[in-house]
Ligand code: ADP
């Protein structure tokens with residue numbers, strides 16, 4: 206679905222993975238730790254650079270955005286095009302582009318289709334900088350597009366993805382360390398069937414609670430649970446307790462992966478879910494039921510909600526072959542593998 210193009214224009218194929226967070230949710234904006242992996246579901250943009258407008262067709266939405274450059278306003282229609290407009294605006298100077306977006310990442314499911322889109326767009330229209338700059342640009346674009354004050358979990362996972370490895374991310378230090386995924390562990394993602402409607406406002410509220418806690422006790426990532434006795438508000442104390450205990454679970458889960466201890470890894474995932482459900486209160490009844498159901502399957506080591514919460518996907522760690530058909534639970538499910546980073550290929554037309 207592209208208009209006639211000038212054959213002198215550069216042909217571009219940009220690919221960016223989605224991600225699944227194995228453990229460590231709602232820790233990125235608190236300067237904590239997380240252990241995601243880029244996955245073999247992603248966004249692909251194919252098209253031609255050149256001209257003075259940005260024209261992109263989304264196969265998922267079956268709509269086309271056409272904007273003259275430079276783009277002055279990110280609040281455009283169709284709504285999905287706001288992500289594209291925000292990236293183009295953040296990059297300031299970019300050539301025009303004419304192409305198509307396709308995605309195998311389920312949209313709005315907590316597998317980071319939005320960061321995958323932002324990063325694929327940036328690479329397609331000629332981003333020229335370091336991976337760290339690309340991640341930061343995508344984070345700013347997400348805020349400009351939809352006002353979500355997101356951390357860097359999604360963008361780091363997409364930009365620093367490593368084949369066969371999870372990524373231990375320390376958001377305070379902005380350090381990323383690949384951790385080999387053991388052969389005895391299979392990762393399955395199952396969609397709960399619940400769309401994440403409340404996600405935007407509740408996310409900002411949780412983030413504010415963590416900021417409030419850290420204004421009292423300091424950096425949550427270097428606090429202990431005992432330090433929280435200084436926080437009088439019980440709800441804020443529980444939110445902070447999730448972040449503190451989750452960071453420790455990320456470290457323990459990394460050791461479990463390194464020691465190929467799938468049982469310990471699964472137990473930590475289960476504990477992470479409990480903390481997200483009870484202390485951080487970002488799960489839903491349906492997600493809890495699905496997690497409980499999945500844990501009963503022989504060979505399943507652990508299951509938890511993944512991503513910001515309020516619906517979306519559940520991630521499962523199991524023995525290879527324990528779940529033959531990931532679509533059998535809700536109709537939508539995937540066996541995922543740790544994949545490499547976003548990349549772009551330029552082909553002279
Ligand atoms: P998640 O990142 O967990 O998938 P978000 O709500 O953050 O969920 O982002 C989903 C939004 O990203 C979609 O509603 C759409 O606006 C945009 N998006 C993602 N992939 C595509 C795509 N292939 N085409 C158009 N828009 C997309």
Ligand code: MG
Nearest residue numbers: 317318319320
């Ligand atoms: Mg997103």
